[in-house]
Amino acid sequence: MGLLLRQHAEQQFEEELYELKKNETNKVPENWQLSPQSVVTYLMGGKLANGFEVTPKYIGHRRLIEIAVATLVTDRALLLYGLPGTAKSWVSEHLAAAISGDSTLIVQGTAGTGEEAIRYGWNYAKLLAEGPSEGALVQTPVMRAMKDGKLARIEELTRVGSDVQDTLITILSEKTLPIPELDREIQAIRGFNVIATANNRDKGVNDLSSALKRRFNTVILPLPDTIDEEIDIVRRRVESFEAVMDLPAEKPALEEIRRVVTIFRELRQGATEDGKTKLKTPSGTLSTAEAISVVNNGLAMSGYFGDGRLNATDLVSGIIGAVVKDPVQDQVIWQEYLETVVKGRDGWKDIYRASREML
Template sequence: MSDMLRAPAEIKYAEELDWLESVDDGPKPFSWRLSPKMVRLFILGSERADGLDREISPKWFGDRSFVERSIVTLASDRGLLLIGDPGTGKSWLAELLAAAISRNSTLVVQGTAGTTEDHIKYSWNVSMVIAKGQSRASMIPSPIMTAMEGGVIGRFEELTRSTSDVQDALISILSEKYVSIPELDTDNIVFAKPGFSIIATANSRDRGVNDLSSALKRRFNFVRIPVVTNKKSEAEIVRFRTEELLRRHDIELELPPTLLDVLLQSFADLRAAASSASSDDERLESALSTAEQIGVLEDAILHSNFFGASALTAEALAGSLVGSLARRSPEDLAILNKYWHGVVEPRSREHGGEWDGFLSGGRKAIETLS
């Protein structure tokens, strides 16, 4: 893991997965490495009622029903589509599901405008084709085809970012469960083995980019992941990710709980302002997701560690927030300036404490960028 900038979930939590597999006596669908109950437990963490000899830490924070519905879908013959706003943890949940079920979360196709049918089916090794002709040996299977042959989970990120031709190619894979290779005379069909399924993700803000056809929608079970608005849950997510960052960088830096409260309250205020705005010019371009909160906090921590004191300050947090959210000039800067004058300043006069430093740090950052 020390040689990887970011280890996939099946490597990062390998010891935990090995232990769960060793004590798992529940029924397992197809080629699953863990039973559905153990998959849920791996993702959401253990409770005292589970009766395990060790604690399993939670890795995804959200409603239990979303995880259970996702697991049940993957145990059927339908694909799973996780849909929601940016930063709601769709990709992380997909990775955890694939790691727990197949011990391989890396069979991924990234949907973009440049994604082609070859990326989800197969392509050819040109030099081998020239030397020996077309054969299974000269074929390069896509991650999806590799998942089919292994009876494991394949992933498709940002499905609505890919073109309709690519989306249509998924229909036969999800319904017929095989891929034809017309270039070959023999051994020209790859059949999916039991256990194969696809987890796709889609950004709800991309609606209208490349809408899914009704035929493709019918082959997916939809699980909509909402934005986390519960402060307690959001605090757990932000703290969990921040502690991972501190361990990865071997940073010893104090994270005052009062500063975390300031960050959570600021995002809640900005979301409320965005929901009441009458036009896009009055809304920040940022989705104000939990993932963006984590990014703001990580930026402030790294800045404080390399260029500041031994503790995170409200000034550094405010500067990071303004720098991260002010993407459009002058629109976003005007929105943030209004928030600092209309909300942060009165709150500083009323409560003082960390809000005083947050006020001055934000003002300085806005002035610098203006």
């Protein structure tokens, strides 16, 4: 079997989870793999008593992760909320990996997600042959999480229709899942809980009902506070990508990552870093996740179609692709940014030239 393109968090960081478990000194809740304190260490990074280094998975406010972990110890579900690209899914996956040792019990929310994706479904061939039976029942990730005392993950909850969202109310409040066709119910065992994600670009699409909101504790994951914080996130994720993909390119110079992050931050906040020049904001989100993709794409370009050293020519196509989502409005905004900011900035002539060549 070939190498996996992307391992689940519990596979990729198996050694770290093992070391945290081996060095555990705090009380571990029922059916958790680690104590709440160790889960936070796994997410935020740190040095263990035996000197083992745990790498940070989330770079940001420690208190937010502490609140998220504390929520999951209680009977409240957790809603991770924020702009696209603020690591909601990433944090959700790593919380499930550290707490349950299994991040795969996941429901992807879409406009087409029905009740059967959250509660249970039926194998219709068996249903027709046998009628309603245990054998004909199709278990969902939520049902399996309830039976095994694990965390279920629901991605993009606000993209799911309101009537389907509300099927969660009984599960979250009563910790039971009625199956009236079989005249029985599934009762959740300790360790079960739900982590949902939602992005505020979807606000107003399918807002959660007040009854469902009460079952969730909401933690808002913000964009990185400082440019150095964002550069660190991009660098770590890019290095991880390089290790998996084995690209024939050198490690990206930190300066190239800094330039990509600077462009994204300035256009996102509508002003240059020094605050001296006001800028128009493009229609895209220009998130940290997109900055990671731009650098990864640049590495592929330099490795296969360049000299192996990441430079402005390799990066520009990805930057323009991320900025110019609307071919008319965003194109004007990008050209203005080139002429008013990039053209006169020391050491950025190569980005200006490469961009002008592509326009």
